[in-house]
Amino acid sequence: MEALTPDKIPRAQQVISILWPSFICAIVASGIFFSAFNPKELIPFNLDIDISPLAAYSIGFLLFWILAIVSSMGTLYFTISNCRVLRKQGN
Amino acid sequence: MPVQQADNNDNPLYVAHQKIYPRVASGRFARLRVLSILTLLGIYYVTPLLQWNDRQAILFDLPARKFYLFGLTLWPQDFIYLAALLILAGLSLFFFTALLGRVWCGYACPQTVWTEAYLWMERKIEGNRSKRMKLDKAPTSASKIRIKLLKHTIWITFSLWTGFTFVAYFTPINELANNLFTGNLGPWEMFWILFYSLATYGNAGFMREQVCMYMCPYARFQSAMFDSDTLIVAYHPERGDPRGSRRRGTDPKEVGLGDCIDCNLCVQVCPTGIDIRDGLQYECIACSACIDACDEIMDKMKYPRGLIDYTTENSARGEPQHILRPRILVYATILLVLCGLLLTHISQRIALDLDVIRDRNTLYRETRDGLIENVYTLKILNMDSSSHQYSLWADGIDGLKLVSDQPELIVEAGAVYETVVRLQADEFNMEERSVPVRFHLQAIEANHLTIVEEARFVGPGKK
Numbered sequence: 417m418e419a420l421t422p423d424k425i426p427r428a429q430q431v432i433s434i435l436w437p438s439f440i441c442a443i444v445a446s447g448i449f450f451s452a453f454n455p456k457e458l459i460p461f462n463l464d465i466d467i468s469p470l471a472a473y474s475i476g477f478l479l480f481w482i483l484a485i486v487s488s489m490g491t492l493y494f495t496i497s498n499c500r501v502l503r504k505q506g507n
Numbered sequence: 508m509p510v511q512q513a514d515n516n517d518n519p520l521y522v523a524h525q526k527i528y529p530r531v532a533s534g535r536f537a538r539l540r541v542l543s544i545l546t547l548l549g550i551y552y553v554t555p556l557l558q559w560n561d562r563q564a565i566l567f568d569l570p571a572r573k574f575y576l577f578g579l580t581l582w583p584q585d586f587i588y589l590a591a592l593l594i595l596a597g598l599s600l601f602f603f604t605a606l607l608g609r610v611w612c613g614y615a616c617p618q619t620v621w622t623e624a625y626l627w628m629e630r631k632i633e634g635n636r637s638k639r640m641k642l643d644k645a646p647t648s649a650s651k652i653r654i655k656l657l658k659h660t661i662w663i664t665f666s667l668w669t670g671f672t673f674v675a676y677f678t679p680i681n682e683l684a685n686n687l688f689t690g691n692l693g694p695w696e697m698f699w700i701l702f703y704s705l706a707t708y709g710n711a712g713f714m715r716e717q718v719c720m721y722m723c724p725y726a727r728f729q730s731a732m733f734d735s736d737t738l739i740v741a742y743h744p745e746r747g748d749p750r751g752s753r754r755r756g757t758d759p760k761e762v763g764l765g766d767c768i769d770c771n772l773c774v775q776v777c778p779t780g781i782d783i784r785d786g787l788q789y790e791c792i793a794c795s796a797c798i799d800a801c802d803e804i805m806d807k808m809k810y811p812r813g814l815i816d817y818t819t820e821n822s823a824r825g826e827p828q829h830i831l832r833p834r835i836l837v838y839a840t841i842l843l844v845l846c847g848l849l850l851t852h853i854s855q856r857i858a859l860d861l862d863v864i865r866d867r868n869t870l871y872r873e874t875r876d877g878l879i880e881n882v883y884t885l886k887i888l889n890m891d892s893s894s895h896q897y898s899l900w901a902d903g904i905d906g907l908k909l910v911s912d913q914p915e916l917i918v919e920a921g922a923v924y925e926t927v928v929r930l931q932a933d934e935f936n937m938e939e940r941s942v943p944v945r946f947h948l949q950a951i952e953a954n955h956l957t958i959v960e961e962a963r964f965v966g967p968g969k970k
Contacts, residue, residue, distance in 0.1 A: 429721055432721060432722060433721075436722050447586075447589070448586070450583075451583045451584075451586035451589075452583070452586075454572060454583070468570075468693065468695070469569050469570040469572075470569055470570070470677070470678070470693060470695045470696065471693075471694075471695050473569055474695045474698065474699070
């Protein structure tokens with residue numbers, strides 16, 4: 417049987433393996449970040465931005481999620497492309 | 508060794524998914540599971556409805572940055588408690604896993620709880636296992652569409668209720684319900700209700716056991732907490748094999764068979780679609796459905812129960828079991844110590860905080876009476892659940908005087924109060940140019956609410 421390598425993981429599982437760990441990381445990151453900083457005090461230069469707390473927390477969470485998604489995507493991308501390179505080299 | 512690891516050569520991790528139609532199991536463990544699931548669902552849906560002194564009993568009040576837990580109000584600076592709680596939860600998972608195996612997976616994990624709830628609805632609408640399989644294979648027809656439509660409508664309704672309840676942990680449920688029915692729901696509240704509903708619908712309706720197999724980190728590392736005395740669900744091959752069907756009332760020894768009649772019910776009831784007779788497998792969430800299914804068959808065959816049962820590797824091998832073993836004792840000790848520390852810390856927590864900020868614009872000034880004066884801004888945070896009047900004084904220099912324009916210091920419950928005070932001292936009593944002073948704040952009629960905060964008093968220096 418041919419060895420299973422990450423590039424043969426079905427697409428759906430690849431997507432989940434990106435979204436899910438980043439989701440957990442985003443929860444932890446927002447928890448720590450927003451305990452330390454009040455979003456109300458983060459608006460720079462006294463800009464007149466009228467934003468509800470829930471919106472601020474939500475956007476913060478989504479930003480953390482996107483950040484973690486990008487990182488996870490990078491990991492998966494390199495894992496898969498490394499598999500292909502190694503295969504080409506005959507390993 | 509009777510309890511063997513399943514052969515993992517044909518790695519099932521990345522195979523294309525085949526839908527699993529678990530058959531319903533009934534028996535003592537199934538009853539225990541239903542009880543556990545109903546209790547946990549009850550807690551989840553009822554908690555936001557509980558009230559405590561005119562407010563929701565458990566509420567993460569995001570706008571106010573407070574977390575209400577019955578009588579306790581936690582502030583962002585109490586984040587450490589939340590972190591400690593998470594560590595405690597993790598440690599309890601270690602402890603219970605070492606002791607009882609994957610009891611969390613089978614009885615308490617939200618994934619299991621909601622999957623069972625959704626399976627129950629599916630069963631009520633589509634019928635038992637064979638009916639469900641037949642329905643899915645059947646060509647599209649009006650009645651199939653009607654049944655599927657009904658199932659998804661009910662699933663989605665339940666999901667929306669779940670999502671609504673989730674948001675009600677962050678927005679008071681009365682307000683949320685009111686906003687919902689008057690069409691004033693904020694966009695983000697709407698977003699989170701839909702987000703959580705969709706996640707519930709997807710996880711409990713479709714992904715089910717795949718969440719345990721592909722997404723759950725615990726399923727992957729739980730084996731590290733296992734030892735030979737951990738409770739596992741196992742088939743006893745020395746008793747069951749060789750398997751084979753036989754007539755009821757046959758003595759298996761006469762026909763050269765073991766006790767397993769190879770009815771496959773243990774496979775049919777399995778929510779993760781494995782065959783427990785292949786040995787211990789990481790897909791097994793220890794739900795014990797196969798135990799109930801097998802016991803029922805054993806009863807019918809008039810064989811003793813327990814061909815599949817809760818056991819430990821040691822007891823399956825006929826060796827003595829140890830409940831108290833180093834691993835358990837270490838986990839238990841750490842758990843108890845941390846619990847004790849947390850409770851002590853919370854019980855001794857002073858629901859009062861004082862922030863002293865020296866006026867940065869002027870170092871000091873001289874009063875008309877020739878005293879040196881420093882100005883401070885005080886921020887008083889009353890974290891208690893009732894309002895208090897406070898007395899404030901300072902010491903550190905002989906004859907230090909505290910002057911305030913505020914005759915009375917009253918801070919409402921949960922409020923931050925800002926006030927400016929002046930300290931006056933004779934420069935002859937100052938040893939150095941800059942001397943540490945202490946502000947004392949104490950609640951009148953609640954003497955345990957007292958706090959001391961240090962600051963610096965600056966003068967011209969000794970002449």
